[in-house]
Amino acid sequence: MVAAVAEILTGVALFILAVTALGLFRVLRAEFAVERMMAVQLLGTGGAAAILLLGAASGTGAMSDVALLLVLFAAFSCSAFALGQASPNVDGSERPEDGA
Amino acid sequence: MSLLLDLALVAWLLALALYVTSARGDRDAIVAFIAFGLLLGLGWTRIAALDVALTEAAIGGGVTGMLLLRAEAHLRKRKPGGPSKGVVGKAVTAVACVMVTVGLMLVVLAFPSPAPTLAPAAAAALPATGLGNPVTAVLLAYRALDTLLEKVVLILALIGVWSLAPDGLWGGAPRLRPALVPEPLAYLAQMLPPFGVLIAVYMCWVGADAPGGTFQAGTVLAAMWLLVMLAGLSPEPETRGKALRLTLIAGPALFVAIGFLGFAMAGGFLSYPESIAKPLIVGIEAALTLSIAATLGLLVAGPAQMASGR
Numbered sequence: 057m058v059a060a061v062a063e064i065l066t067g068v069a070l071f072i073l074a075v076t077a078l079g080l081f082r083v084l085r086a087e088f089a090v091e092r093m094m095a096v097q098l099l100g101t102g103g104a105a106a107i108l109l110l111g112a113a114s115g116t117g118a119m120s121d122v123a124l125l126l127v128l129f130a131a132f133s134c135s136a137f138a139l140g141q142a143s144p145n146v147d148g149s150e151r152p153e154d155g156a
Numbered sequence: 157m158s159l160l161l162d163l164a165l166v167a168w169l170l171a172l173a174l175y176v177t178s179a180r181g182d183r184d185a186i187v188a189f190i191a192f193g194l195l196l197g198l199g200w201t202r203i204a205a206l207d208v209a210l211t212e213a214a215i216g217g218g219v220t221g222m223l224l225l226r227a228e229a230h231l232r233k234r235k236p237g238g239p240s241k242g243v244v245g246k247a248v249t250a251v252a253c254v255m256v257t258v259g260l261m262l263v264v265l266a267f268p269s270p271a272p273t274l275a276p277a278a279a280a281a282l283p284a285t286g287l288g289n290p291v292t293a294v295l296l297a298y299r300a301l302d303t304l305l306e307k308v309v310l311i312l313a314l315i316g317v318w319s320l321a322p323d324g325l326w327g328g329a330p331r332l333r334p335a336l337v338p339e340p341l342a343y344l345a346q347m348l349p350p351f352g353v354l355i356a357v358y359m360c361w362v363g364a365d366a367p368g369g370t371f372q373a374g375t376v377l378a379a380m381w382l383l384v385m386l387a388g389l390s391p392e393p394e395t396r397g398k399a400l401r402l403t404l405i406a407g408p409a410l411f412v413a414i415g416f417l418g419f420a421m422a423g424g425f426l427s428y429p430e431s432i433a434k435p436l437i438v439g440i441e442a443a444l445t446l447s448i449a450a451t452l453g454l455l456v457a458g459p460a461q462m463a464s465g466r
Contacts, residue, residue: 125376128355
């Protein structure tokens with residue numbers, strides 16, 4: 057019974073990872089740079105879900121700590137992108153600033 | 157089902173790695189590399205290396221990505237258009253990387269089976285340290301000297317980064333904040349750090365008995381500090397500040413001090429008396445967490461770019 061539940065949870069994790077991977081490669085080929093950055097956010101969410109399921113399947117409580125860090129750093133990395141994003145406007149002056 | 161999941165994970169990791177190397181722009185490659193770090197964290201959990209998974213998610217999926225994005229923004233500013241490496245340069249890099257990979261594969265395949273292991277010995281000596289996590293016992297008790305030197309290397313790396321500052325700016329503050337802080341970034345920098353600090357304290361404390369520990373906790377703290385500086389909510393510190401420099405060396409200094417006390421208390425450098433081994437280790441970990449956070453944060457922030465206001 058327990059083994060069967062673990063199998064199902066692993067299967068669901070596999071499904072989530074598959075969907076995340078498909079979405080990931082679609083988002084990575086997006087037209088705008090900001091959209092591509094969403095790939096990281098997507099993997100943070102999908103990866104955390106898969107890890108939580110796998111942790112429940114194997115009965116390892118510490119797996120939820122990994123999921124926690126994954127979500128935290130996905131959010132952090134997205135913010136880091138703002139830094140690369142803002143600099144051409146500021147220093148390269150390729151585009152005029154819109155004065156916002 | 158587990159085997160299928162593992163095979164799929166390997167395939168995705170390889171596909172993502174190929175994407176990183178073939179991405180059009182540098183920034184696309186970095187974004188994919190961050191995603192690769194997060195996915196690799198998941199990969200480490202599959203071989204039950206949770207401590208490594210935590211570090212990979214924190215370093216590979218977080219701080220390294222920011223370091224690379226920052227370097228890329230800096231380079232783009234210097235040379236608009238960005239001349240990339242020639243075909244020969246790329247080919248040489250590719251061949252060298254393939255050779256390293258093939259070499260590692262051969263080494264892994266050549267392992268004797270069963271592999272020689274010190275794991276039973278490490279687990280058997282665990283009660284003497286008072287710890288529950290064998291990884292922490294290896295890092296802070298059995299191989300404490302390696303860990304100590306590693307922390308010193310981190311500080312040497314920071315000195316290397318600082319020495320890139322021009323003479324006139326020496327001792328000044330690095331510059332992290334973009335001239336225009338986007339609204340969502342400021343919001344995130346207000347919302348995320350309280351949770352991040354809590355998670356860091358938890359990581360540091362839980363490391364004694366479960367996966368986690370000082371390096372992961374320090375990285376989380378560093379990330380939160382960087383986020384606050386990035387959004388301009390807190391000014392970048394001047395690198396000549398006394399308090400800052402004391403924070404940087406406090407952890408390694410305490411580690412060395414307790415190491416020398418080992419001569420008096422337990423008969424050897426870095427050996428702990430059994431009765432107070434755990435409090436000593438947790439104390440070292442707490443001090444190291446702060447030092448690592450400051451070191452990693454300043455490593456990413458880079459050399460001084462603003463003159464010190466003395």
